[in-house]
Amino acid sequence: MPTIVPDQGAQGKLRQNEIDGGIEKEENEFSIAPLGEPQENRKFWFQRRKEYNPNAIATQPSVYDDVDIRDQYLPRPDWENAHRFDPSARWTWGEEHKVIRKIDWRIMLWVAVMFTAMELDRANLSQAVADDFLADLGFTTNDLNLGNSVYALSFLAGEFPSQLLAKWVGPDRYIPVQIILFSIVSASQFALNSKASFLACRSLLALLQGGFIPECVLYLSYFYKHHELTIRLSFFWTGMFIADILASIIAFGLLHLRGVRGYAGWRWLFLIEGLITGTIGIASFVMLPPGPTQTASWSRGEKGWFTPREESIMVNRIIRDDPSKGSMHNRQPITLKLLWQSLTDVDLWPLYAIGLTFNIPTFSPGQYLTLSLKGLGFTTFETNLLSIPYLVLKIINMMLLSILAEVTGQLAASAVIFQFWCLPFLVYLRVVDTTHASKWLTWAIISLLLAAPLAHPVQVGWVSRNANTVRSRAIGAALYNMFLQAGVVISSNIYRADDAPLYRRGNTVLLGILSLNVVLYVIAKLYYVWRNRLRAQKWDSMTPEERLVYLSDHQDKGNKRLDFRLAS
Numbered sequence: 001m002p003t004i005v006p007d008q009g010a011q012g013k014l015r016q017n018e019i020d021g022g023i024e025k026e027e028n029e030f031s032i033a034p035l036g037e038p039q040e041n042r043k044f045w046f047q048r049r050k051e052y053n054p055n056a057i058a059t060q061p062s063v064y065d066d067v068d069i070r071d072q073y074l075p076r077p078d079w080e081n082a083h084r085f086d087p088s089a090r091w092t093w094g095e096e097h098k099v100i101r102k103i104d105w106r107i108m109l110w111v112a113v114m115f116t117a118m119e120l121d122r123a124n125l126s127q128a129v130a131d132d133f134l135a136d137l138g139f140t141t142n143d144l145n146l147g148n149s150v151y152a153l154s155f156l157a158g159e160f161p162s163q164l165l166a167k168w169v170g171p172d173r174y175i176p177v178q179i180i181l182f183s184i185v186s187a188s189q190f191a192l193n194s195k196a197s198f199l200a201c202r203s204l205l206a207l208l209q210g211g212f213i214p215e216c217v218l219y220l221s222y223f224y225k226h227h228e229l230t231i232r233l234s235f236f237w238t239g240m241f242i243a244d245i246l247a248s249i250i251a252f253g254l255l256h257l258r259g260v261r262g263y264a265g266w267r268w269l270f271l272i273e274g275l276i277t278g279t280i281g282i283a284s285f286v287m288l289p290p291g292p293t294q295t296a297s298w299s300r301g302e303k304g305w306f307t308p309r310e311e312s313i314m315v316n317r318i319i320r321d322d323p324s325k326g327s328m329h330n331r332q333p334i335t336l337k338l339l340w341q342s343l344t345d346v347d348l349w350p351l352y353a354i355g356l357t358f359n360i361p362t363f364s365p366g367q368y369l370t371l372s373l374k375g376l377g378f379t380t381f382e383t384n385l386l387s388i389p390y391l392v393l394k395i396i397n398m399m400l401l402s403i404l405a406e407v408t409g410q411l412a413a414s415a416v417i418f419q420f421w422c423l424p425f426l427v428y429l430r431v432v433d434t435t436h437a438s439k440w441l442t443w444a445i446i447s448l449l450l451a452a453p454l455a456h457p458v459q460v461g462w463v464s465r466n467a468n469t470v471r472s473r474a475i476g477a478a479l480y481n482m483f484l485q486a487g488v489v490i491s492s493n494i495y496r497a498d499d500a501p502l503y504r505r506g507n508t509v510l511l512g513i514l515s516l517n518v519v520l521y522v523i524a525k526l527y528y529v530w531r532n533r534l535r536a537q538k539w540d541s542m543t544p545e546e547r548l549v550y551l552s553d554h555q556d557k558g559n560k561r562l563d564f565r566l567a568s
Contacts, residue, residue: 053093054092054093054094054097055092055093055094056092056093057090057091057092057093058091058092058093058095058096058317059089059090059091059316059317059320060317060320060321062320062321062323063323063551064087064320064323065087068548069548069551070087072551073323073326074326075319075323075325075326076326079326080290080291080293080294080331081291081292081293081311081315081319081326082326083293084292084293084308084311084312084314084315084316085315085316085319085326086312086316087316089312089313089316091309091312091313091316091317095309095313096313096317099306099310099313099314100228102305102306102310103223103224103314104232106295106305107220107223107289108220108223108232108235108236110284110287110288111216111219111220111236111239112235112236112238112239112242113239113280114175114179114216114239114280114284115212115213115216115236115237115239115240115243116239116240116242116243116246117179117183117243117276117277117280117281118179118182118209118212118243118277119239119240119243119244119247120243120246120247120273120276120277121182121183121186121205121209121273121274121277122205122209123243123244123247124186124247124251124269124270124273125147125202126247126367126369126370126387127247127248127251127255127266127269127370127384128266128269128270129144129370129371130251130255130370130373130374130380130383130384131251131255131258131264131265131266131269131380132264132266132380133264133266136264136266137192137193137194137195137198139195139198140497141368141371141495141497141500142496142497143195143198145492145493145495145496146199147198147199147202148202148367148488148492149489149492149493150199150202150203150206151202151203151205151206151488152206152485152486152488152489152492153206153485153489154202154203154204154205154206154207154210155206155207155209155210155485155488156210156482156485156486156489157207157210158206158207158208158209158210158211159210159211159214159478159479159481159482159485160211160478160482161210161211162174162178162210162211162212162215162478163211163214163215163218163475163477163478164339165211166178166211166215166218167218168331169331170290170331171215171216171218171219171288172219172288172289172290172291173290174215175212175215175216175219175284175288176281176282176284176285176288177281178208178209178211178212178215178281179212179277179278179280179281179284180278180281180282181208182205182208182209182277183274183275183277183278183281184274184278185201185204185205185208185274186205186270186273186274186277187270187271187273187274187275187278188201188270188274189201189267189270189271189274190263190267190268190270190271190274191267192267192270210485211478211481213460213477213481214477214478214480214481216236217229217233217460217464217477218477219288220232220233220236221325221464222291222292222318222325223292223314223318224318225317225318225321225322226321226322226461226464226465227406227465229460229461229464229465230402230405230406230457230458230461230462231402231403231406231457233402233456233457233460233461234398234399234402234403234457236457237398237454237456237457238395238398238399241391241394241395241398242395244387244391245388245391245392247273248384248385248387248388248391249384249388250269250272250273251269251384252381252384252385254268254269254272254273255268255269255380255381255384256381285299286299286300289304289305292306292311292314292315292318293306293311293314293315339475341472342467342472342475342476342479343475343479345467345472345476345559347466347528347531347559347560347566348463348466348467348472348476348479348480348559350520350523350524350527350528351459351462351463351466351476351480351524352479352480352483353483353520353524354415354459354517354520354521354524355459355480355481355483355484355487356483356484356486356487356490357487357490357513357516357517357520358415358418358419358455358459358487358517358520359454359456359484359487359491360487360490360491360494360510360513361419361422361426361449361452361510361511361513361514361517362422362449362450362452363487363488363491364491364492364494364495364506364510365429365446365449365450365495365510366450367491367492367495368495368503369387369446369450370383370384370387372446372501373386373387373443373446375501376434376439376442376443377439378439378443386443386447389447390446390447390448390450390451391451393447393448393451394450394451394452394453394454397421397451397452397453397454398453398454398456398457400453401414401415401417401418401453401454401455401458402457402458404417405458409567410568411458411459411462411567411568412521412522412524412525412528412568413521413525414455414458415455415458415459415462415521416455416517416518416521417453417455418452418453418454418455419514419517419518419521420518421452421453422449422452422514423511423514425445425446425448425449426449426507426510426511426514427511428445429445429446429449429503429507430504430507430508430511433502434501434502435501435502456484459480460477460480462567463476463477463480464476464477465567466528466559466566466567467559472559494506494509494510524568525568528566528567528568529568531566532565532566532568535562535563535564535565536565538562539562539563547563550562551563
């Protein structure tokens with residue numbers, strides 16, 4: 001079988017060694033091995049059957065295989081991976097899966113570790129409340145609500161500036177600085193002494209953390225195909241829940257420091273966890289390479305993490321999956337014009353609407369979990385430990401939901417399962433007087449409610465694949481997260497002090513929002529089906545020649561192209 005050895009650059013000639021005769025010949029244009037057999041994207045390790053052949057060609061057909069239109073999709077010359085771009089590159093499934101595993105260990109794992117660190121500093125307020133945080137500072141639950149609202153609003157305000165700055169200087173540079181800065185603020189909460197200092201710290205912490213999640217999503221898109229992101233984002237959010245589990249375990253120990261040097265346990269909690277996060281931020285300077293072909297450095301080795309062959313596979317597999325990834329380099333700012341184009345992209349608006357309200361049915365009860373458990377009669381340390389079981393179940397449910405979404409391709413139908421899971425448990429909390437029920441039964445009901453399979457990874461991946469351009473992906477992820485944070489503001493004001501301890505009014509509101517969410521998923525599904533049908537009608541009515549003219553003229557870009565289908 002001939003071995004394809006490409007020269008550097010897309011425009012270079014291909015050399016083909018014929019092993020049998022030992023004869024080397026050079027073609028004027030291209031002498032290219034056949035493409036791999038087209039396959040469904042949803043190919044996970046557990047779906048591989050006996051016919052799986054690791055030596056089969058994995059290179060999938062793309063626009064670069066059509067000589068009439070491929071010039072329209074060539075990456076810009078200053079794209080950081082341009083020197084590895086080669087339309088004639090071929091590789092096997094065994095090679096591709098080996099590279100993906102290496103990316104998972106080298107890139108994905110550390111991104112999850114960073115998210116774990118951020119969540120430690122974001123969620124430790126819940127563990128502090130399980131101690132005597134409110135009593136020590138003379139706060140009420142409404143003060144806590146105000147702090148959560150200020151945090152969410154500040155997080156929302158920090159999204160766009162942070163994302164735009166990260167796109168300009170590069171996520172690999174900005175994210176480590178970001179982690180170190182918010183770790184300093186988190187540790188500084190050791191010295192809280194008033195409502196003003198509490199609100200100032202919550203606001204500054206959120207401003208610095210804003211944009212972190214969409215920055216990570218953008219960064220991961222440099223290494224993964226669209227369909228691979230959903231599962232990896234599940235691992236990403238697993239880091240958040242692992243942080244919550246670790247936070248409960250760490251809090252169990254640190255809160256016992258109450259009285260050491262005369263300080264409350266929650267003060268030591270803020271200080272020590274802030275120091276842990278700062279250490280991870282410093283390490284991130286080493287662990288985050290700028291991109292697939294830029295891993296070489298004094299700290300990562302002179303030759304980097306990947307061989308030239310592996311770099312070629314990484315670059316060509318992702319740009320074949322999405323040619324728009326070559327339209328911007330990883331140090332390129334988003335202009336006001338590109339920003340406006342992304343903001344006015346109506347095809348992403350249904351997902352923003354879902355992001356606003358989908359998580360409210362569990363977020364409000366989750367914010368009050370530790371207070372609710374203490375109200376049921378559990379001790380501070382029992383409360384922290386009883387916060388762990390639902391997180392373990394939630395991780396499992398989230399992973400299963402993400403796999404279901406990718407295996408079936410039904411994103412809306414999979415994501416709405418979250419709402420139907422929550423329904424019976426919210427109804428129970430609305431109609432049952434939990435103050436007279438078994439505290440263990442009430443704990444079980446609340447835990448099962450909070451263990452609902454989170455649809456967030458599915459929806460963030462949904463935004464990414466429906467954006468279909470780097471600038472829309474960057475802005476879309478930030479906008480989606482901004483709507484999510486706006487939902488947090490709503491969530492933080494549903495359970496009020498005058499509604500305690502049963503929060504019947506609040507649970508009624510949550511049931512109403514849950515019903516709204518189901519309607520929003522149906523509308524999103526119908527909208528995308530309708531948009532795809534209109535595009536298909538126009539595309540199918542064109543002759544092959546008219547399609548070539550359309551593609552070469554670039555009449556539409558990104559997700560507005562007639563040959564692009566929106567995921568639903």
